[in-house]
Amino acid sequence: xxRILVFRELPDDLLARLRAAHEVTVANPRKPEQRAAFxxxxxxxxxxxxxxxxxxxxxxxxxxxxxxxxSLSVGVDNYPLASLKARGIALCHTPGVLTxxxxxxxxxxxxxxxxxxxxxSSLVREGRWTGNIGQDLFGWDVHHKTVAILGFGRIxxxxxxxxxxxFAMQVLYxxxxxxxxxxxxGKARHxxxxxxxxxxxxVVSTLPLTPQTRHLINDTTLxxxxxGAFLINGSxxxxxxxxxxxxxxxxxxxxxxxxxxxxxEPLPLDxxxxxxxxxxxxxxxxxxxxxxxxxxxxxxxxxxxxLLAGATxxxxxxx
Numbered sequence: 001x002x003r004i005l006v007f008r009e010l011p012d013d014l015l016a017r018l019r020a021a022h023e024v025t026v027a028n029p030r031k032p033e034q035r036a037a038f039x040x041x042x043x044x045x046x047x048x049x050x051x052x053x054x055x056x057x058x059x060x061x062x063x064x065x066x067x068x069x070x071s072l073s074v075g076v077d078n079y080p081l082a083s084l085k086a087r088g089i090a091l092c093h094t095p096g097v098l099t100x101x102x103x104x105x106x107x108x109x110x111x112x113x114x115x116x117x118x119x120x121s122s123l124v125r126e127g128r129w130t131g132n133i134g135q136d137l138f139g140w141d142v143h144h145k146t147v148a149i150l151g152f153g154r155i156x157x158x159x160x161x162x163x164x165x166x167f168a169m170q171v172l173y174x175x176x177x178x179x180x181x182x183x184x185x186g187k188a189r190h191x192x193x194x195x196x197x198x199x200x201x202x203v204v205s206t207l208p209l210t211p212q213t214r215h216l217i218n219d220t221t222l223x224x225x226x227x228g229a230f231l232i233n234g235s236x237x238x239x240x241x242x243x244x245x246x247x248x249x250x251x252x253x254x255x256x257x258x259x260x261x262x263x264x265e266p267l268p269l270d271x272x273x274x275x276x277x278x279x280x281x282x283x284x285x286x287x288x289x290x291x292x293x294x295x296x297x298x299x300x301x302x303x304x305x306x307l308l309a310g311a312t313x314x315x316x317x318x319x
Contacts, residue, residue, distance in 0.1 A: 002308050005041045007050030014301045029053055049304050054078045070304035072296050074098060076317055077209040085319040092303035093317050097295040098287040103158035105286045106234035113230055113258035113280040115139035146170040148200035151207035157181045160188050172196045197224040209236035222248040228255050234286055237263035249278045260286050
């Protein structure tokens, strides 16, 4: 029997699976009233399962018996990968099960931003719709436009499939990995990043956050984008330099930005991005459907139980 520390709530039946074979403590450190319990359980925990909380080197120093972390996420930027490797701590994540849902969200955000859906909906809700809308409230077409996708893994290719096959869009992408979606053969073109930025009406980020991609979208790269283009970020907030984005929006160089992710999160109340008229914001909702969050939790539990049993987990992260 191992000691498991659950740092984000799980469905009752999945928690019962863990408790059937192991000693389990549930303490969410993001909740002030549970932070002390989390810190008290950390020194004896052999496994962690959860997400949306940064596991730092300082926390690992307290977790002297830790062997496994099972994350309810595909991204692993909340974990110090080099330290985990040096300490011999295994890491698992949940790729695949959230691909289609996240791609749905990103494409929804693209449509909502270009067609000004939130702004126009507010017009109706607030009783300000008094007649046919004029050109000052018109949006812009998405169909037949060119989209550049920065990052072309599972989610990037799922977005590309929606764009190319559903909206007859021209698709550019920037990484050199293989195209894994058969339907995209001949419909998506790899180009250098500067060409992707300059050639697209809409730029979409599906990149992971790494030291190389942090603030990849900055004053220089934003200036390379086509005047009047849109930026959609559905990956990680740290990809975008928020101050640079605000400058590009305020100058009119960009028509708008759709953002599901921010740096930091939750978005501070005094952030100019929260109320900017050219920004369509979402609260990091990419995988937030009942079905997908359930599937992520199931995979995370499967990963953890497999490793604790000495078996191969469904999705170990290579350290």
